[in-house]
Amino acid sequence: MIFLFQGQSTYSRQIKQVEDDIQQLLKKINELTGIKESDTGLAPPALWDLAADKQTLQSEQPLQVARCTKIINADSEDPKYIINVKQFAKFVVDLSDQVAPTDIEEGMRVGVDRNKYQIHIPLPPKIDPTVTMMQVEEKPDVTYSDVGGCKEQIEKLREVVETPLLHPERFVNLGIEPPKGVLLFGPPGTGKTLCARAVANRTDACFIRVIGSELVQKYVGEGARMVRELFEMARTKKACLIFFDEIDAIGGARFDDGAGGDNEVQRTMLELINQLDGFDPRGNIKVLMATNRPDTLDPALMRPGRLDRKIEFSLPDLECHGHLRHSSPDMGRCSWAARTDALRRLT
Numbered sequence: 001m002i003f004l005f006q007g008q009s010t011y012s013r014q015i016k017q018v019e020d021d022i023q024q025l026l027k028k029i030n031e032l033t034g035i036k037e038s039d040t041g042l043a044p045p046a047l048w049d050l051a052a053d054k055q056t057l058q059s060e061q062p063l064q065v066a067r068c069t070k071i072i073n074a075d076s077e078d079p080k081y082i083i084n085v086k087q088f089a090k091f092v093v094d095l096s097d098q099v100a101p102t103d104i105e106e107g108m109r110v111g112v113d114r115n116k117y118q119i120h121i122p123l124p125p126k127i128d129p130t131v132t133m134m135q136v137e138e139k140p141d142v143t144y145s146d147v148g149g150c151k152e153q154i155e156k157l158r159e160v161v162e163t164p165l166l167h168p169e170r171f172v173n174l175g176i177e178p179p180k181g182v183l184l185f186g187p188p189g190t191g192k193t194l195c196a197r198a199v200a201n202r203t204d205a206c207f208i209r210v211i212g213s214e215l216v217q218k219y220v221g222e223g224a225r226m227v228r229e230l231f232e233m234a235r236t237k238k239a240c241l242i243f244f245d246e247i248d249a250i251g252g253a254r255f256d257d258g259a260g261g262d263n264e265v266q267r268t269m270l271e272l273i274n275q276l277d278g279f280d281p282r283g284n285i286k287v288l289m290a291t292n293r294p295d296t297l298d299p300a301l302m303r304p305g306r307l308d309r310k311i312e313f314s315l316p317d318l319e320c321h322g323h324l325r326h327s328s329p330d331m332g333r334c335s336w337a338a339r340t341d342a343l344r345r346l347t
Contacts, residue, residue, distance in 0.1 A: 012169040063111035063120055071106055081119060083112060091117045124236065131229045134214075136207045140197040147198055150191050153311050157182065157199055160309050161286050165203045165239050168284075179308035181276060181287040183247075185294040186313030192290040195313075196243045205239035205286070212249030215268050223250070223268035231275045231285070239284045247289040253298045269298060276306040 064085065072080040072092070079101060084090050095101060096118045104110065109123035144154055164171060164178035171178045184192040200207040210230065217223045234240040250268045276287065289307065291297065301307065 061113060064114055064117075065123065066110055066112045066117070068104055068106060068108055068110050068119070071104070074101075083110065083117065083119070085112070085117070093117045093119060096120045125229075125232050127229050127233050128226060130214075131226055131233060134208050134210055134230065135233070136200065136209055139207075140201050142194060142197040143201055144198050147191055147194050150195060150313065153184075153191075153195060153313055154198075156309065156311050157195055158202075161199050161241065161288070162202055165205050165241075165284075165286065180282060180285075180305075181289070181307040182309045182311060183294070183297075183302070183307045184288065184290040184311050184313060186292065187315060188292050190313035190315065192292075192313050193243075193245060196245075196288050196290065199288070200241060200243075203239070203241065205241045206234070206237040208234060208240065208242045210242065210244050212244060212246040212251070215250050216265060217268075220264060221267070223264060224271035227268060227271045227275060231282075234285045235283050239286075241286045241288065244287070244289045246291060247301075248291045248293045248296050251289075251291075251297045251301050253296060269301065273300055273306065276301075 066083040066085045068081050069084050069090070070082040072082065078094075080092050080094065081104060082090060082092055093112065093116070095104065096113075099119055099121065103122045104119060109126065110119045111121040111123055112119055147154065160179045160182050168178070184195065186192060208230065215223045215226055217226070230242070234242060250265055250272065252265070252269075254266050254269075276282065287307075294310075302310075
């Protein structure tokens, strides 16, 4: 009940107004270019300017990818940057006139010219295309009204996931840390994945769906690298919701069978544990995990700070059966569904 009476400050309203203006501008840009409607992802031919594009290609020189390893005298007026060109050498360089000092950080990839090795542009982190494809571009069309029953579970999910993403100022004003992770467990077919899709529909956060078996790789270190790049991509978003389905594929309790067959799976789980509650802050990233075998999960994965809430999805009860009948038009047309009360008592 505290959340209902907690208002928004003037500062948060100004931020919300700026975010709305940015969304409107992005929408207008997409409508003008028509990129979303194009099958190729390109602008319509009527908007092409080949002469200007050719002039731009001739005026700009090709850049080489390097990594900024250290910033010397970062607080001075003339900072220096140590870059590492892969398989070549290290250089101490300056910035070009087009780059601001605040755009460059230690450890990031940068584009440098081939003559003076000046830094021209900052580059985004290198992410595996397999990890990038896990991001869900379009919102799911599932809402809370499509979930039959599960009223208590939906309320807990909204409190843990939806409220911190949509109204973070309420937790700041109360001086408490919002929950970071949720475990959804229960028998198969009880609505765990469906509720996760409904949460993704309600929030504007980036939604990433990961199936546990996708992180089980053949080669040593591949699964841990995918988990690391997954959270690196999530940190670049304003807010992100990561849903691990069938987490028991990589989150099982650790044991030594003498053959070393599960060592790679255990390395993947250790990297996941480190990303959930490691040295680096997680940021505005919410993690949902679903499984129908909670008894097989490792205790280190289940502890508070990594998974703060455990929500059980039990088998449908009498009230849930009634809600399912009224929410399904196909079920209402069946002749046997007319005797709902008798059927609900039998099942």
